[in-house]
Amino acid sequence: MVSSGLAARAAEEEGAAEEERAVEQALALVGSRTSSEPRPTGRHHAADRPGVADRPGAADRPRSTETEPEPEPEPDPSSSVQSRCSAKPPHSADEAEAAPRSPALDPNTDAAPGPDRNRHGRRHGHGPTTSWREARALAARSGRSGQSGRAGAVRAGRLPLGQALGHVLAEPLVALTDLPPFDTSAMDGWVVSGPGPWSVRKAAGADAGSNRDLGILAGRSAPATLPDGDAVRIATGARIPADANAVIRSEHARVDEATGLLHAKHQVLPGQDIRPRGQECRAGDQLMPAGALVTPAVLGLAAAAGYDALVVVPRPRVDVLVLGDELLTAGLPHDGLIRDALGPMIGPWLRALGAEVSAPQRLGDDEAALRRALTTSDADLVVTTGGTAAGPVDHVHPVLAEIGAELLVDGVAVRPGHPMLLARLKKSDGPYLVGLPGNPLAAVSGLLTLAEPLLRGLAGREAEAPYRVVARDEVQGHPHDTRLVPVVHQAGSAADGRSGGGYGSGGAGTGSGAEYVVPLHYSGPAMLRGIAAADGLAVVPPGGVRSGTEVEILDLPWASAMPWTEGCFT
Numbered sequence: 001m002v003s004s005g006l007a008a009r010a011a012e013e014e015g016a017a018e019e020e021r022a023v024e025q026a027l028a029l030v031g032s033r034t035s036s037e038p039r040p041t042g043r044h045h046a047a048d049r050p051g052v053a054d055r056p057g058a059a060d061r062p063r064s065t066e067t068e069p070e071p072e073p074e075p076d077p078s079s080s081v082q083s084r085c086s087a088k089p090p091h092s093a094d095e096a097e098a099a100p101r102s103p104a105l106d107p108n109t110d111a112a113p114g115p116d117r118n119r120h121g122r123r124h125g126h127g128p129t130t131s132w133r134e135a136r137a138l139a140a141r142s143g144r145s146g147q148s149g150r151a152g153a154v155r156a157g158r159l160p161l162g163q164a165l166g167h168v169l170a171e172p173l174v175a176l177t178d179l180p181p182f183d184t185s186a187m188d189g190w191v192v193s194g195p196g197p198w199s200v201r202k203a204a205g206a207d208a209g210s211n212r213d214l215g216i217l218a219g220r221s222a223p224a225t226l227p228d229g230d231a232v233r234i235a236t237g238a239r240i241p242a243d244a245n246a247v248i249r250s251e252h253a254r255v256d257e258a259t260g261l262l263h264a265k266h267q268v269l270p271g272q273d274i275r276p277r278g279q280e281c282r283a284g285d286q287l288m289p290a291g292a293l294v295t296p297a298v299l300g301l302a303a304a305a306g307y308d309a310l311v312v313v314p315r316p317r318v319d320v321l322v323l324g325d326e327l328l329t330a331g332l333p334h335d336g337l338i339r340d341a342l343g344p345m346i347g348p349w350l351r352a353l354g355a356e357v358s359a360p361q362r363l364g365d366d367e368a369a370l371r372r373a374l375t376t377s378d379a380d381l382v383v384t385t386g387g388t389a390a391g392p393v394d395h396v397h398p399v400l401a402e403i404g405a406e407l408l409v410d411g412v413a414v415r416p417g418h419p420m421l422l423a424r425l426k427k428s429d430g431p432y433l434v435g436l437p438g439n440p441l442a443a444v445s446g447l448l449t450l451a452e453p454l455l456r457g458l459a460g461r462e463a464e465a466p467y468r469v470v471a472r473d474e475v476q477g478h479p480h481d482t483r484l485v486p487v488v489h490q491a492g493s494a495a496d497g498r499s500g501g502g503y504g505s506g507g508a509g510t511g512s513g514a515e516y517v518v519p520l521h522y523s524g525p526a527m528l529r530g531i532a533a534a535d536g537l538a539v540v541p542p543g544g545v546r547s548g549t550e551v552e553i554l555d556l557p558w559a560s561a562m563p564w565t566e567g568c569f570t
Helices: 002-028 093-097 132-147 296-304 342-352 367-376 396-402 440-458
Strands: 157-160 189-192 198-200 230-234 246-249 253-256 261-264 286-288 309-313 317-323 361-364 381-385 406-410 412-415 421-424 432-436 467-471 482-493 515-519 536-540 550-555
Touching: 132 406, 132 412, 132 421, 132 432, 132 440, 189 198, 286 296, 317 342, 317 367, 342 381, 342 440, 361 367, 367 381, 367 396, 381 440, 396 421, 412 440, 432 440, 440 482, 440 536, 515 536
Parallel strands: 198 230, 317 361, 317 381, 381 432, 412 482, 467 515
Antiparallel strands: 157 309, 189 230, 189 246, 198 261, 253 261, 406 421, 421 432, 467 550, 482 515, 482 536, 536 550
């Protein structure tokens, strides 16, 4: 009996060793690796991750999920916001799975041991994932590198003003003329010369038979010299006659009809209400630096400064590939099929980040179609949704290895969204690929972690400076990964949770008091309800954030236009 038990155990161990060797061989096909330096990756085996059976359609198809454990912050029951909700929202399967876990860390690696990690703290057959900050920095550097040509010159093109909105200046905006180009009147009124009272006369060239004196109008040629002691009507924007020294506003002047003299109601100062030539700028002055975003105001400034077209960085072109046979484009979920939430969302989100986006291509789980789409794309960036893990129909990694792509980031230590990846399809000069997980909030995490800094670099835009805001509530963290948690900004007392105006009172930032952020419910990796009501994502470090302490915030592209009240999302 003992010998048979030992034999069975030995056979079992040998089988496990053969399985691990097979996994190693299969994963060696993904990217170029040396035997001494495994390529970093964020993939997990489907059997090693919780929640596979909980995904809609999991019983019908053996697709791996990107479901991740997500800690959910508990709301303050005394909060005025919470009191407006009749009951706390029920916990979904995602939230139940998101209960905080605190596995013991390996003292040698700071990695939590588990079924998907070996005794060295690395997932079987893979190197460690990239940290969240390192991944964002690498994406930004890649974007800046991709924004330049082989010679290092910035890609640029000339666009008419009407087409330049939303682009980035490829060179400084330099004034082509003085602004204003000549002395002009700042007001409707009277232009005078010398001390008053002044003799009223018609402007030179006016109709002598007309009883209506229009005076000097904008858009006319240079008026005649104004003799000392005379006054002439003038319109806003009209050129100032030579030798004139002030403009008196209509409401500040009185004409004595009997004597024909103009009297000022207030003291007249030399140069008053005259915009002198070059007051705003002189020809050759730099108005905007290279890298500035072309806004409507920049268009107006460029036009005033004499421009008909601007030299700008072309907007990055993006192709979106939606993967997954289980996705529906219309109707209600049925028979293991679910609605595609990413196809309608990713394109507009990328456009909000300044990209030109083609219509999404829905490829299902067709490996050949994916290979064809990646090898024929002429975009600057390809974004895929789903298929970044290591399941039987997750084809992104095998196809990237087959076409010789260079993996730059293969897995990020962030929740949700850790199976995201960044690759270059052709080494040194090919388009980039950002692989997003298939779960909706995990995909948003990938957008903000990899796609946003990459697109900012490709478009020639500088990175925005990070900022921090006090968190009203405690936000639980992952043991060793960064968490991205949907939040909404409020104005008021962060200590007692009372709103001083903010979103709960009908307007962003309308209240008084310190600004703070409130974490939102429904922040599981498969959920969009929380992010739909959010105006930012809190960057929660491992271990979490205590109530009343500051947390870094990632703004959403449309944050300034969010009039949301947090309601039952918190």
